[in-house]
Amino acid sequence: MDINEIICEENKVYSKPELLDEVHMHYCPGCSHGVVHKLVAEVIAEMGLTDKTVGVSPVGCAVFAYNYIDVDWVEAAHGRAPAVATALSRLWPENVVFTYQGDGDMSAIGTAETIHAANRGENIVMIFVNNAIYGMTGGQMAPTTLVGQKTATTPYGRRVDLNGHPLEITNLMAILDGTCYVTRQSVHTPAAVRKTKACLKKAFENAIAKKGTSVVEVVSTCNSGWKMSPEKANKWMEENMFPKYPLGDLKNK
Amino acid sequence: MSEEVRLMKGNEAIAHAAIRYGCDGYFGYPITPQSEVLETLEELMPWETTGMVVLQAESEVAAINMVYGGAASGKAVMTSSSSPGVSLKQEGISYIAAASLPALILNVMRGGPGLGTIQPSQADYFQAVKGGGHGDYHLIVLAPSTVQEMVDFVGLGFDLAFKYCNPAMILADGIVGQMMEKVVLPEQRPRRTDEEVRQQCPWAANGRKDGRKRNIVTSLELESSRMEVINHELQARYREIEKNETRWEEIGVEDADYLLIAFGSIARICAKAQEMAAEKGVKVGIVRPITLWPFPTEAIAKAAEGKKGILVVELNAGQMIEDVRLAVHDRLPVEHFGRMGGIIPSPDEVLEALENKIINR
Amino acid sequence: MKEEIIIAGFGGQGVLSMGKILAYSGLMDDKEVTWMPSYGPEQRGGTANVTVILSDDKISSPVLDRYDVVIALNQQSLDKFAPKVKEGGMLIYDTNGIHKHPVREDIKIYPINAMEATLELGNSKAYNMVVMGALLEAMEYKLPMENVIKGLKKSLPERHHKLIPLNQQAIEKGRTLL
Incomplete structure (x- = not known):
């Protein structure tokens, strides 16, 4: 059978979201970022927010998010995305502003900006990809790195006496009066992907309704940093990450 | 209002x-x-x-x-x-x-x-x-x-x-x-x-209104050849600003024998010292840079022509004096008088410093 | 016309606000004015002071070392600023609590008992306006009272405008102290 006979509308099972650009992503094969990007692009388009959405990209693996999703973007300094988003949202209250941050950006260098933007109840969406490691810089420890987890800066495994405890920043955000919706999800199965998409949609709805800050944490894999195959990384995440970072809504008001 | x-x-x-x-x-x-x-x-x-x-x-x-x-x-x-x-x-x-x-x-x-x-x-x-x-x-x-x-x-x-x-x-x-x-x-x-x-800032990130191309505001460019171009563009703009926007004030420079150069409120303390010097028959002019960048290099070089010396007065250990020296090279004596740590010099002190460091050097 | 004045005393004596009212009154009289405080806690040996300059012409330095008029409201201020009155200038000081009085032949010295006068008025908050009355009387530059009232109105918040007659009374009382 000729290939061109196969490529036809009735055989289509999947199509690229219209807001996702025709470029090769720089993410490693197996990385969760690509899936989260796709969901963000789908949600924005489906909600008709293309002309009023501004994204704030972080420093970390997602620094180039602005090259992949076809909305306006501001690239923030490391950790400062919530401060940048605060001004973008306050000065353009009709717009919808989201940050897209990793564990270093949100829970290490940007902790102050994260907590205070959420505490002020800025009407923004904060998307937090937590893969428990610094991918961009070559696999160093993150605040969310698990006890015993090996990274470039914890070559013998994270030790509580030396490095402290894994930081559950999302739990912290859930206790703040400024947040209206805090949830922790994953994208490692089709069901989880669908669930996360629904959560993102809710978060964007909250921003439009000016209900306060919404936080969507996506517990993710970094198979390169973890030095595992994508499949093994998914399994490792289920067995090790989920007990520490259990999935589900932490707050929904 | x-x-x-x-x-x-x-x-x-x-x-x-x-x-x-x-x-x-x-x-x-x-x-x-x-x-x-x-x-x-x-x-x-x-x-x-x-x-x-x-x-x-x-x-x-x-x-x-x-x-x-x-x-x-x-x-x-x-x-x-x-x-x-x-x-x-x-x-x-x-x-x-x-x-x-x-x-x-x-x-x-x-x-x-x-x-x-x-x-x-x-x-x-x-x-x-x-x-x-x-x-x-x-x-x-x-x-x-x-x-x-x-x-x-x-x-x-x-x-x-x-x-x-x-x-x-x-x-x-x-x-x-x-x-x-x-x-x-x-x-x-x-x-x-x-x-x-939107009209004034077509580059701004405020939503892709009317289907325009997306705007990305970033300072990141990992490709060195492009990053160098960005640097050249910045430098070209700086030259343009230097050409168009250099601002300064001169008080009594033409007839003066000596110059006081100071910025901000210290220039006003110098103006008082200038009045006091005039009472003693000493002719002092003042150049006050208004834009510190771009620095009025040429204006200072011109003002310094035919002068006997310059005292740069600052609330620091000597910072702007470097730019003054670059402006006049070694054509005349350039000295510094400064107070630090929050002390404000009086006009008397400025005049005394001018006398000690420049006039009677 | 140019009057270079420093008012110095303890923080709570209303030094800064007297300076502000004086400066605003000058402004209402179409003068150029500057008001430069020593700011922050416990400046210069525990005294608060403010330099006020009133002038027909543009004012150069807002910071001075010698003054036409020094108003000293405690011993420390008196010790510090009495030597800084220009030759032919004037020194006004409150005698209350002063044990070492200034001796200078080349300036006019006005010891006043502003504290006692204030107590006679029955409102200790009017102290600085009593002092201001003495200053207005002593200064060569005669600031019209109507502009002082305007200055008061400008410097006091609206809710305190009902106190203006009291302030005026204090100023008039101060004028009699020289």
């Missing part, structure tokens, strides 16, 4: 001037001796009148990044702080300069280094004009010597920032921040509408 004559502190004047200019947003964190800026804005509640956003941030770092975000969306935004706080803002300032964004930053300098003192100083000259943050960039630096100039430079600073898509800084000292003088406040200008912002 129409034009109005008032008596107010320099810091209060900044707040009034920002509102009347039609500033869209102020983001700041309290620090002496400039907290009156935020206090006055909160008291005036401009969000009820012009719609200006005023926000007390959690830190100077957050405040400058709010300015970065606001500027990236095309709005006229500003922050203010004093020396230790301005050090914290340097990363954000570098990003704003690199991303070619208009913004206004006020530094009401206090004595340092470190936590230092809350008294007046001019020790952040190097930080303001030579970089401060990382990378090859320049701020347009305006040095006010009167409360009226505090008002005027808010407008001038924003105008230049938007004209060149480059951050501007008002480098004031504690004297001009804390003193009260007569000021004429300009008429209230309406804030630009969102539509006007």
